[in-house]
């Protein structure tokens with residue numbers, strides 16, 4: 001169990017899952033570079049948070065910008081949207097009659113991705129909501145701006161275990177203040193920090209270091 005002063009940003013789990021180095025550059029070194037993609041994503045989140053905070057539509061309660069945290073994960077953040085669906089097996093909500101089941105919905109600019117970063121972030125939100133409302137949440141939704149579709153995400157035990165493992169690793173790296181070395185992959189092209197990280201340059205430098213080392217040992221120095 002973590003105390004509040006040790007909480008890390010929940011949204012960082014998507015960076016961490018994408019690339020440990022990217023996460024460390026943003027969350028440890030505080031480096032960030034806006035590009036068209038991050039700006040569009042930011043605008044989409046702002047829209048999701050800005051509209052009126054609570055809206056009731058029949059059996060559905062829509063809450064925007066709900067602040068969440070988990071002592072177990074040591075993470076805190078904000079949900080784009082939490083839908084509360086009326087359900088006899090749900091939880092009670094102050095000021096509203098009946099019982100309700102929370103379902104997190106995260107808005108993403110762009111299209112569904114090959115990696116699981118978005119699913120992990122949504123599952124971390126669900127774990128926070130479960131801890132806050134003392135309930136179980138089976139699924140949530142990712143809404144992608146590019147195809148304007150929702151995709152359902154089931155919070156399986158494997159996904160939950162992965163979230164817990166990543167959150168633990170994030171805390172360990174944060175404690176050490178350690179930024180992992182570059183490991184260039186094809187996803188570097190989609191990385192918002194490519195210009196700051198310069199993976200190609202660092203790869204060349206590592207080859208040079210290697211050659212230099214070889215020459216030094218040949219000289220016996």
Ligand code: SF4
Nearest residue numbers: 019022188191194197
């Ligand atoms: S450019 Fe590549 S190695 Fe560097 S932070 Fe981005 S994904 Fe990670």
